[in-house]
Amino acid sequence: MKIKFYAPLWGNTLPFDAFCQNVKAAGYDGIEMATSFDTDETQTILNTLAKYNLELIAQYWQSYEQDFEEHIINYEKYLRNLAKAKPIFINCQTGKDYFNFHQNQLLFDLASRIAAETGIKIIHETHRGKSLFAAHITHEYLMKIPDLRITLDISHWYNVHESLLDDQQEAIDLAILHTDHIHSRVGHPEGPQVNEPQAPEWKSVLEAHLSWWDKVVETHQRNNTTLTVTTEFGPYPYMPVLPLTQMPLGNQWEINVFMMNLFKKRYL
Template sequence: MKLQFYYPRWGSENIDWEQFCQKVKQAGYDGVEAPVPESVKEQKIILDALKNYDLKLIGQYYQSFEKDFEEHKTNYAKELYILASAKPIKINAQTGKDYFSFEQNAELFAIANRITQETGITICHETHRNKALFAAHIAYDFLKKLPELKITADFSHWCNVAESLLEDQEEALDLACKQVGHLHSRVGHSQSAQVIDPRLPEFKNELEAHLKWWDAIVKDYKDTKEEALTITTEFGPAPYMVHLPHTNMPIASQWDINIHMLHMLKERYCE
């Protein structure tokens, strides 16, 4: 089984694309996860930089802002087509809203499935707060009724929503780990979708819980899937990263933590 590792553009937007891609490539990543602008000229800057450093792209949709469902649906399809135009290896979509009905969110999943069939680009739906798959029990219902659904597993959000390490939701986790199309390796806890630093001993239990879920995902890929498992080391900047009051200085380095996760997961699964 092959693993591919991606670095998030999120948190590095102030670095130009050439410099960013050089830094990511030198760190040992296979690609970048990023949104794609509508402008062809701006797209070209991104795609040229990725090509220059032999990096792959995972497109990222996050613009699920519209409250009105019809407007939301129209813009959802528009943004997915923009991402598909850049020919990423797959798309990670923060699909839907937690307050949309099951039927409305299912309609958005159907739109994504149609676009996948048209373009050949797999769209994975992130288990993200405020979105359709915002909680383990909600996602469980979707996955049982829509078995073709592929998720971007970011269980840190579910821990935060449930204020737990999901000890009483084993069935939902077991099913979710079999439906993974992409993985975000961020560690969350009961009060936040991101621990201050996964290297700290006080977050040992949280790290071990997430590693258990990631182990199950890797095992499922080894046992049943032929394609590579893509992983984005997605520890983020503020407000996910805690900042000190008054100075606005981050309490840890986003880059250092993500590099630590890259090396830890490579050692665990590739060696």
């Protein structure tokens, strides 16, 4: 098997060229990000990625619309636009936690049709507020839609279930079998992101995440498939900050590079 690593554009404040240069120097294979509806702007992004020999994972997160009919129209618009950039795949925060099963299934079905038409794989992220917001809910979707492939961001489920997921074994085991991509953020029962994964007070939480990631890696080793990982620790408000000054309690870039190197040391 092979593991490839991607940096999130989320939180970056550097010019895109400088960011890409840092991403390449750190040892990443590419960047996960949304693309623009402006053709020239997207082409500039693609040219810069090519300059540094970096791959693109396209990202959809803009699921704002409460009205389902409006939502599905915009969902298709965004996915078709992302597919034009020819990413290695599209990662989607699909649907809403308050849409019913049928509504979210219509979105999954639409994504499958777009993937078939464009040749760009589309997978769906386990994210709070979206269709796959909880382990037991995701289990239901995977049982009923067995070809659904996911991005496992298990940090969200730690927060949603307010636990280390010891009582969600069956649901997570099934999710692991459907996982193509990992977001390697470390969450905890009271939040989606610890302030510093190397800190000893978070050791048990980090080890709990690693125990699930071990199983994802084992599955890809067994199937001889490529696993992709985005080290998606984020900025404020995911990153805890001090009151009044709003100074972050950790360095987002350094934490993400640490997570990549932790995976490389453990799995490569």
